[in-house]
Amino acid sequence: MTAPVPAVDFGRRYVGFESRRFAGRAPLRTVLVCVALVLVILGAGLASLTIGAYEVSFDAVLRAIVDPASDPNTRQVVFDWRLPRVLFAMLCGAALALSGGIFQSITRNPLGSPDIIGFGIGAQFGVTLVMIVLNLNTYMFKAAGALVGGLLTALIVYALATKGGTSAFRLIIVGIGVSAGLGSLTSWILISVSVEKAMMAATWGAGSIASLGFDQLVPAATVFACILLLTVPLNRRLPVLEMGDDAAIALGINAGRTRFVAVVLGVALIALVTAAAGPISFIALAAPQISQRLTRSNTPMGIFPAMLTGAALVVVSDAAAQLLMVPVGVVTVSVGGLYLAWLLAAQYARRA
Template sequence: MTTSSRPRRPADVDVAAEPVDGGRAVAVPTSRRTLRPADDRWSIRFDPRTVVVGLGLSALLLMLTAALIATGDRAFTLAEVASLVTGQGGPPGGEFVVRILRLPRALTAVLVGVALGVAGAVLQSVSRNALGSPDVVGFSSGAATGAVVQIVLFGGSAAAIAGGALLGALVASAIVYAAAYRNGMLGGRLVVVGVAVSALLAACNQYLVVRAEITEAHRAMVWLAGSLTARTWDHVWLVLPAVALLVPAAILLGRRLALLEMGEDLAVALGVPSARTRLLLLVIAVGLTATATAAAGPIAFVALAAPHLARALTRSADGVLLTSGLTGAVLLVCADLLGQRLFAPAPVPVGLITGVLGGGYLVVLLMRARGGASR
């Protein structure tokens, strides 16, 4: 969804200019609808399919989150969950189980999923590469390395681990950006350099774990698996500000991002400061990735798969950032629900579930790409 302060033509179907052979531009109708008030001072463009998909994902996310809170060693009805969450009372001991143990975990899963989904969509658009995601280009590995250094070398608290993850993500992203940036462009180099940096950081993480004492090594390995176990309100307050500030910032830059996807020359011709816009978007992606990793550890493949699924569902470039965030939240909550319920009474960390599912998705994605290239 985009807003504009300029008057719009009184048409129900928007018209977009697309370049064709010879550099000319032609008007192409799109499926966007236009809402205009009587005085015609502003307008809102939206794609009906994107709105429907967003509402559907929101409803699905609400149901999955309610199921995550309601089920477990002690089960609750949905009515009891709603009553306990809103503070209206419920079964004895239910407030502790729901509001102290399960609700923070569920909200952390939702916020981390939103952060990873938006970060993945931003990086795929900036790099113009289907494999551009934080866990592929090294941002998640940088955050993981910063956290492991805190755990192994300093035995840091939760706040220190979060700070280490943020610092590690910033350093890794700076290295990737500096190595990939050439003549004002990033392109596919971002992914290639990111894969190399990610491999180096993964080796560094393994070295730190091997040299650590058994207690710190176990703590680091549990964290590196990616887990939502024992998440508290402190983790919620860690991710919430980043999502509340950075996701709207990414959406505000969404129009520039869409133009960058169409090509460097076209974006510059339309007045987009490409280098500055890319840098701002990368900072947003790094911030979202770092806070998500600090809260839940490195969660694999959510940031990669969510934008692809969002585009397949909406079949539109409009609202892909917000839809990717909702898709990421649905994927992570669903993975946590599967990890807890299918493997009870010994739940599996959510990072392992997303790794298995995401690995299969990546194989399918690469096979489709190879099939398309062979035709």
């Protein structure tokens, strides 16, 4: 009697798709994680639509969404007042997570997020200058200030960190120092102006999406879509770059150009969120790492799982912020601080 042939494990299971123009495959676990994250976003988003001064039940929210003939007051509350906030939460979370994945892939370190290495603080400092010093408070001016501030900060950090060779650890340490210096300059500006301006900047600096509507959502979503299209090629190039510049060059990738484009796009994503909602901290740090662990990937640069993880984190955090009646930035800082402490402890234990 012939013995049964043992099953061979070829690694991950994949789901393939094929059409006349496109063909590809994706890991089954990644697909299931993405589906679960979409369900979390939908559930938290629908729950968020019921929260507010005007009480709307869950059934009323569903009727307002699917039935155009339902109560017009409820539809106005759901669609005009609350839906933009949920969509903005999704946009901010996706943009921050994608930016964090880019920088963590470049530095090859889970601490190499724009929150830690100072690029987010640089964008915040640029917006503070535009709002307080130049008295320009429109979205376009704040976006320009955030982009310039973030790029100049990135230039300073890289110039200081690459003396004598490139090191991810040196980049993070220099970034923390530059971030502290910019934070001090921001505080100095706030105590040097009138109370009204300082309060306005402090309210914005807490990170809130409560007052945002479709007027801000449409241009922000358009810019995000353009940046996302430019970022898609990095989904394959940055994981190769993580193996080292020599390996990347051997595989036909221009390491310097790829890294420069990645930094510009990552800072642009941070600037997009900072100009609209203020600094929403620690999402860029946590979302790529959570996504990487959920999908069991070997890189934080997984575009769609990371973006869905970031969107889920911000939507859930914003729902909690509405219940607690605080800005969403307060919730993300509180939860992110605990995550950062755990991450530092895990890094130390691994080295020990």
